[in-house]
Amino acid sequence: MGIGLLVDGGGEDLYRAFAHAQGFGFVSSFGALLDADGNDAYGLPVEPVLFYSPQQPGAANNSLGQSSAFGWRRDATGTHLGGGIALLRDRAGDDTYNGSVFVQGVSYWMGLGVLADADGDDRYNGLFYAQGATAHFGVAAFLEGGGNDTYNADVPPIHSAIGLAHDFSVTVFVEDGGDDTYFGPDRSIGASKCHGLGVFVDNGGDDHYEAAHERAIGWATDYDWAEDVCGDSDTTPSYGFFVDAEGTDTYVKPDGAPGYGDGMLWIPDDPVDATALEYMGGLDRDGGATWLWAYGAEHTLR
Ligand SMILES: [Ca+2]
Ligand SMILES: [Ca+2]
Ligand SMILES: [Ca+2]
Ligand SMILES: [Ca+2]
Numbered sequence: 001m002g003i004g005l006l007v008d009g010g011g012e013d014l015y016r017a018f019a020h021a022q023g024f025g026f027v028s029s030f031g032a033l034l035d036a037d038g039n040d041a042y043g044l045p046v047e048p049v050l051f052y053s054p055q056q057p058g059a060a061n062n063s064l065g066q067s068s069a070f071g072w073r074r075d076a077t078g079t080h081l082g083g084g085i086a087l088l089r090d091r092a093g094d095d096t097y098n099g100s101v102f103v104q105g106v107s108y109w110m111g112l113g114v115l116a117d118a119d120g121d122d123r124y125n126g127l128f129y130a131q132g133a134t135a136h137f138g139v140a141a142f143l144e145g146g147g148n149d150t151y152n153a154d155v156p157p158i159h160s161a162i163g164l165a166h167d168f169s170v171t172v173f174v175e176d177g178g179d180d181t182y183f184g185p186d187r188s189i190g191a192s193k194c195h196g197l198g199v200f201v202d203n204g205g206d207d208h209y210e211a212a213h214e215r216a217i218g219w220a221t222d223y224d225w226a227e228d229v230c231g232d233s234d235t236t237p238s239y240g241f242f243v244d245a246e247g248t249d250t251y252v253k254p255d256g257a258p259g260y261g262d263g264m265l266w267i268p269d270d271p272v273d274a275t276a277l278e279y280m281g282g283l284d285r286d287g288g289a290t291w292l293w294a295y296g297a298e299h300t301l302r
Contacts, residue, residue, distance in 0.1 A: 132173035169197070
């Protein structure tokens, strides 16, 4: 319980740690890193493995940093303690963010994680729960102000990134401008599962989207299935939405992906369980077009 602040007024800085750093908020805590200027490098290495990761046991560190909020969930005594608040604010410069599991605007168990980078051509890499991702009643915001940014081009991501919400969580990912390049894993780029709400918005630029799995770019699942057991709720849906508001964009699709593309509207069907409460889809607004889009009550968003 407490407050931890790192405030840097400028200069080109190198931040290195293994875990619990660069904006980490544990139970009843607030941890923030504020950097005013400069081309900075934020690093939380994948290996050598010193901090156990339930998502990547023995293979990668549990980073819990670069704006990562974390709570104490269901230990052996049945104790629960809600997570804290984590913030990483970088105002300018061409920055690089490299991390492992739980990095870059993420939250787990009642926490709030915010990454806000205002300007510059930035590079983000994370393996699992990265760049706006939440698990188990978490809330997170990933806010990018501009520049030509690149997501997961240097290290192949594994799962859950770029606007993903899992298990009663809420995630908002907003990219406000620039020609951006996105590489997303399974459950990414506006996705949710198990009663989550995941929203992805890119407001401008000519962007490139490439997902390694069809469950991305406006996708939600809520079914009771061996891989993804979450109760098949009759009352609480999953929501996964994608919006690209401007620019001429390219999309690379994996097998089975919905028919998304530049200037298109898509509403995927869940091939696993037609009765699950899943609200999903995407909208790409074309470069020159200006149009009003209305959705009638006769349609079912699924
Ligand atoms: Ca700096
Ligand atoms: Ca910077
Ligand atoms: Ca940027
Ligand atoms: Ca963009």
